[in-house]
Amino acid sequence: MSAVARVDRLTKDFRVGFWRPRPHRALDALSFEIPAGGVFGLLGPNGAGKSTTLKLLLDLLRPTSGRAELLGKPSGDVQARQRLGFLPENPTFYDQLTAEELLTYFAGLFGYRGEDRGRRAAAALDQVGLDDADRRRPLRQYSKGMVQRVGIAQAIVNDPELVILDEPMSGLDPLGRREVRELIIRLRDQGRTVLFSSHILSDAETLCSGVGILAKGQLVAQGTLAELTRGGAGGAEVVVADLAQSVVDRLTGRVAKVTRIADGRYSIEIAGAARPEPLIAELAGAGATLVSVAPLRTTLEDIFMSALSKAKERGEGPERSRGAS
Amino acid sequence: MIGRSAGRIGLVAWHVFKESVRDRVLYGIAGFAVLLVAASILVGQLTAGEDIKIIKDLGLATIELAGVLMTVFIGVGLVSREIERRSIFALLAKPLPRWEFIVGKYGGLVLTIFVNLAAMTAALYLMLAYMSWGAMEVERRAWAAPATDPRLLIAVALIAAELALLTAVALFFSTFSSSALLSVALTVGLFIAGLLSHDLQHFGDIVEVPRSVATFVAAIGWSLPAFSAFSDVKNLIVQGQPVAGGYVAMTLLYAAIYSMAAIAAAVGIFSRREFK
């Protein structure tokens, strides 16, 4: 099996407006494949169509045209669902139920019976690190981070090959985000494919083996992180303190950019071809104190911004789809 | 295959039951019902001689009313609440076909309602037994039917059938309306229309209108869920009059078939439904 998810010319129109409904194109002939193994991030600003894509894959929405497949089966196939897990965006479950009861219920839906059922539920809760006392409390007493962990637990209760997470980090504090990040890495290490959507790029950068960037319903970039960031600008950024103004004047023109941060504190960027060492020696000689040296490379943010601006230049927006059926 | 479906439907149903019995709304209504049944003793004392009959009447009416309230207020939230809190997304991504979800929800609510019905009926019998115990032999002989008449169970069975039908109607509206308030309004509206269905069926006999109008109104009357079909027999039982078994059986059969129709319609709508 090569691709765990495949969408082919997937198009989705929503009807918007109450009095005079008109179609709004949320996805426009989207095509991509997600290979088995690794973590794949579906990125894009709010409203780019990330959730729509995931919901189409899961048959929660129906495509206007095109096809969506999961695990080699058309979306909505019950057998394929046996082998995947899904965490919706900002989930809330049943207030009256405890985490244990919820997980046991869902394990039953996957066909686990008897002792197996309880064991699967407990294993999934172990994975997300929910302790015994918390498991027996009703979900309405849970913090957002705990609900999110229960949400991930219910997504892996069936030991799935593919785990789909819709905005798993949204609304969480930094600690919660780190927990979710670690969970995703653990799932990957167990050999599962993880597909998640996010509008927060730093999450993707530390996790993803592959990304797809969506803007206004279209895929504007796709590849592994290495592919996308290769051939970037290079160069370095040197931050120094106690730098005299006369030295600054001397440097202007020789380096790519000098930015004043505070009195005597400057950020100096040099172009890709030059080495930073001679500059550092020169600055040290001029009596400046070295604060940091960082190599410059293309970040996901750079790719994202340039892809977005390209899409904008082409003049593509939701307005274009007006009148389409 | 069938076993698996049944297993999953059972799970959904059991979950509905479990969730409902922890719902405060349910206890509110049940508590109100028990109070009202108890209060019927007081009302019974206002009218000499007819007290047992009035307690039976009021008791059955209370049980029915409480059942209707439970059905409407829990029933319309069955699907819409799942959508509201987005648990539906996680649930439908499981290997649970949508028709099983609907049938399971129905089964669970019917189970909840029937358990409550049983409890309220037990309360009514307790009260009637107490009244009978305190009554003199002369009084007892004047009653049209014994106080703890087992035939009251037939009336309760008809209420159960009526509520099972109402549950199907509430579930049907719940599948396509996203607002719980709208679902309540639609369900209550159809319930009232159903109570009038008998009059619509015979509209032409009552009002002088062109035949085509009468036929049209009658067609609506016959296709509405006939909640009016359950009431007469209850009165007869309270009065201790004989009721043909076939009549009761056909009434139950009607409720069963019409409930299936409403569930089929709910499945049809829910299978098409998209979740933004």
Next chain:
Amino acid sequence: MSAGKTTLATLTVTVVLVGAAAGVLRARDRGYYLPEPTERLLYLRSGSTANRVFLSFDALAADIYWIRSIQNYGRDRTSDRPDRFQLLYPLLDLTTTLDPYFNIAYRFGAILLAVEEPQGPGRPDLAIKLLLKGLEKNPRWQYPYDIGFVHYWYTNDYQEAARWFERAAAMPRAPEWIRPLAAITMASGGDRQSARRMLNELLSSTEQYIRQTARRDLLKLDALDTIDRLNAVVEAFNQKNGRYPTDLDELVRARVVTSVPVDPTGEPFAYDPISHAISLSPTSKVGALPKKMNAR
């Protein structure tokens, strides 16, 4: 299965099941005769209990019982149950006990009670009882007038009718035409001419149901006139041919009449070849004809 097919399948199943359910219900209603739970009214029939039970909603309850009365009448009119119209009076009585000022319930209810078999229960006595109850609570000229009318039209007691018309005329705000009506009734009770005059007066009533009833009763008078004429034609046929016609078609063939005669609602008249009597067809919508209503 595709979404479209699922929809079609469930729609079909739904329609078939609703049809089957309606069939079961119809079979039940036809197959089983359920005794009317008369007792239901028993402990409510005393006005004081009813008022207590319905608390402040007795006017609303009266409305509901009024609607039930009409429905009960409508249902029984076309049914052949042995207890048809049995509940009509108790229902009307309860309605007017709950709301003693429910004028329509008294007056229209009285008409329903008085209508002859098979269209109604044919109980002018109960009609008058109800109107007397209304008169007690509502001293208005309409009540004695209605009582007079019931006597005139249904029991054909013209003495009584005239007496009640007199009484109506003596009441405040009674219209002018009632007094002459009393006189005519006394002088020539039971003749169609005066009946017609009276009904024509009623046509100007402000109450729609009174106008409707008057219009229907005028049709009855028309039917009686036609029957008289046809009887004459049949008799003439006998004079001429020495035998009575076998059916009304024969009159057409003999060119005595131009076509088979029909009543005011378009229904052909019935002819009994043995008694040679002309009558309304049993399916006619004109309703039962008054018994003693002479042409002159």
